[in-house]
Amino acid sequence: MKxxxxxxxxxxxxxxxxxxxxxxxxxxxxxxxxxDDTGKPNIHPVWYYYENERLYVETGKTSKKxxxxxxxxxxxxxxxxxxxxxxxxxxxxxxKISEEINQILPFTEKICLKYTGSLDNEIAKFLLEGVKNGxxxxxxxxxxxxxxWDHSSGITx
Numbered sequence: 001m002k003x004x005x006x007x008x009x010x011x012x013x014x015x016x017x018x019x020x021x022x023x024x025x026x027x028x029x030x031x032x033x034x035x036d037d038t039g040k041p042n043i044h045p046v047w048y049y050y051e052n053e054r055l056y057v058e059t060g061k062t063s064k065k066x067x068x069x070x071x072x073x074x075x076x077x078x079x080x081x082x083x084x085x086x087x088x089x090x091x092x093x094x095x096k097i098s099e100e101i102n103q104i105l106p107f108t109e110k111i112c113l114k115y116t117g118s119l120d121n122e123i124a125k126f127l128l129e130g131v132k133n134g135x136x137x138x139x140x141x142x143x144x145x146x147x148x149w150d151h152s153s154g155i156t157x
Contacts, residue, residue, distance in 0.1 A: 001053060002145040006090065011151035019089055019146050023050035026079060027115055030055060032141075033076035034068035042068060048079075048141075049110045055141040056107045058127060061099070066137055069095045077141060085152035093143040104131050104138045 005013035014022060030048040035041055044065045049056045055077065059065055069075065075095045080088030098104060108131050112124035119128065130136045 004145055004147050006088075006147040006149040007151070011085075011149055012153050014087070014089065014146075014148035014150055018150070019148060020050075022087065022089055023055070023079065026081070028079050028081060030057065031078045031080075032057065032065060032139075033078075034065050035072050035074075036064070036068050037071055047111050047115045049107055049114060051110075053143065055093070055143070056111070057139040057141065058104065058108045058111055058131070058136055059139060060130070060135055061137050065139070066097060069097060069139060075141060077143070085150070087150045087152070089146050089148050091143045091146045093141045096140045096142070098138045098140060101131060101134065104136055107138050108136065 001016050001019065003013055003016060003019060029045040032044040032046050033041055034044065042064060044059075044063075046057045046059065046065075057065075073095050075093050076090070077093060078088065078090035080086065080090070105128070108127055109119060112119055112127060116124050118124060127136070
């Protein structure tokens with residue numbers, strides 16, 4: 001896992017175990033950056049699941065983010081806590097689209113459990129039904145590096 005310090009001179013970079021913990025336990029939205037067919041950037045706030053150094057996002061097959069990734073699979077991502085002391089992880093990545101229901105369903109279940117705490121609520125049922133009916137895909141995001149920051153320690157030399 002390649003980690004760089006996002007704000008040298010202020011705070012510290014997260015360690016590998018801190019990155020894994022932050023991405024695994026955080027219920028913050030991931031801000032996914034893609035580029036559309038006119039070359040303009042698009043930001044997509046999404047729920048995600050982190051596993052084996054990859055980020056997984058469930059989304060509709062016809063969504064703008066899927067259209068953009070099909071044309072250009074280079075993406076940028078950011079998950080940051082706006083509460084002080086500021087902390088976060090961002091980076092450049094490549095995204096791969098999976099349309100196989102047997103691959104989408106387990107990740108969608110994990111995402112629903114992470115953000116809603118259950119598979120027995122309206123949101124989870126709606127998302128899982130969409131997967132089962134073939135309306136969804138999973139974006140598998142493979143970071144090239146993690147640019148991190150933790151401002152709890154203040155200014156550093």
